[in-house]
Amino acid sequence: MGKGARKKGPKADRKQKKVRDVFVAQPFEGLAAEPELIALREFVPSATARLSLIDSPDRTVTMGTVLPMAAAAFVRNDGEVFVGMQVQTRSSDISRDLGRSLRWALRAETGDVLSAPDTTGEPADGERLQDLLVAGAQLEVELHQDFSWWLPEDTEATGDVALSLERANAAIMPTERLGNGLYWVDAGDKAHLRWVRPEPEGRLLQALARLSANGEIGLGEGTRYAGSFRAHGLLVPVWDLDAEAHAREWAEPAEQLGSRLDAALASLEDEPLNATERRARDGLLGRQLTLR
Incomplete structure (x- = not known):
């Protein structure tokens, strides 16, 4: 072995196998x-x-x-x-x-x-x-x-x-499952509905914006659309609820909201967002967080 040559050891091997x-x-x-x-x-x-x-x-x-x-x-x-x-x-x-x-x-x-x-x-x-x-x-x-x-x-x-x-x-925290990816959670001073939706984020936001512009994004009196967070590539809309109501009381309003959301998603095929709906979408975008 020449004077300038170096023997490769375990450290050198590990460097060569560095994972991207x-x-x-x-x-x-x-x-x-x-x-x-x-x-x-x-x-x-x-x-x-x-x-x-x-x-x-x-x-x-x-x-x-x-x-x-x-x-x-x-x-x-x-x-x-x-x-x-x-x-x-x-x-x-x-x-x-x-x-x-x-x-x-x-x-x-x-x-x-x-x-x-x-x-x-x-x-x-x-x-x-x-x-x-x-x-x-x-x-x-x-x-x-x-x-x-x-x-x-x-x-x-x-x-x-x-x-x-x-x-x-x-x-x-007390939790109830109301549907696929749909959970009621009692956070103490208030309750939340968290819904992991399977649609692409952009398309879902457009549908939520259409509901918001039409005053249909809520779950009934005393509820509020709180915003959404991204988690592992999907969007999770969140609603604030009356903590005094039992979890099962929200099953039917959530089902009705799901039907309105499905209809809004379908309507996007033929009806792009109008100016009012685009402003609503911009407002929804301002209430997003990301969880990796």
């Missing part, structure tokens, strides 16, 4: 359950849903909003397999993070815990949720009043799990 981390703005695109996945990731406190797997249709895997100590996945002592949506770390592609956690869970043994998803490994084929889940399958979401589903029946939490369970239960 490309941000995926709509990580759940192509899955019918996209609105529910976003809701479970962002604001639903305690809920579970069984996953429909492409290659393992007979395997039972449950997706949960939050797992003990915010773990990415674990296999309960009774053999039940869980994957967590709300975790502490993430890469530029949440679908890949969750897919890796799911693949780990399918190989794990009873009692195994994956504390954090793999967010640094080199991307490979077949590891995103779109590669692992049945694309057309909806999620049958089950809401819970607490996090007792972390444990098998007749099992008492101890140690760190007990502490994590206590903290998680204390943070729960």
Whole structure:
């Protein structure tokens, strides 16, 4: 070896294998359950849903909003397999993070815990949720009043799990599911309706603007369209509601609003926004936030 030559070591190899981390703005695109996945990731406190797997249709895997100590996945002592949506770390592609956690869970043994998803490994084929889940399958979401589903029946939490369970239960806001991606949330002084919509943002904003210009964007007396936030590529409109009314009292007004919104979306095919509706759209744009 010549005097000026340097031997390549592990550090040099790692530099050569540096992964290009490309941000995926709509990580759940192509899955019918996209609105529910976003809701479970962002604001639903305690809920579970069984996953429909492409290659393992007979395997039972449950997706949960939050797992003990915010773990990415674990296999309960009774053999039940869980994957967590709300975790502490993430890469530029949440679908890949969750897919890796799911693949780990399918190989794990009873009692195994994956504390954090793999967010640094080199991307490979077949590891995103779109590669692992049945694309057309909806999620049958089950809401819970607490996090007792972390444990098998007749099992008492101890140690760190007990502490994590206590903290998680204390943070729960009362939540009801009223439809696909549609949730009522009691935030204390007021209640909200949050609706993860599957339409492209621009088109949805136009439809909301048409409703707003016509005075049809509300849910009835005492309600107010509060604005919207972007979450993982989709828009989530939010309405302020009377906190004294029961969640189910909003089911019918929400259904009627959905019908008006569908009609507005359809009308855009032949009727572009007029000047009043464009001003309404500009006003709606001013009340947006983005959640990555």
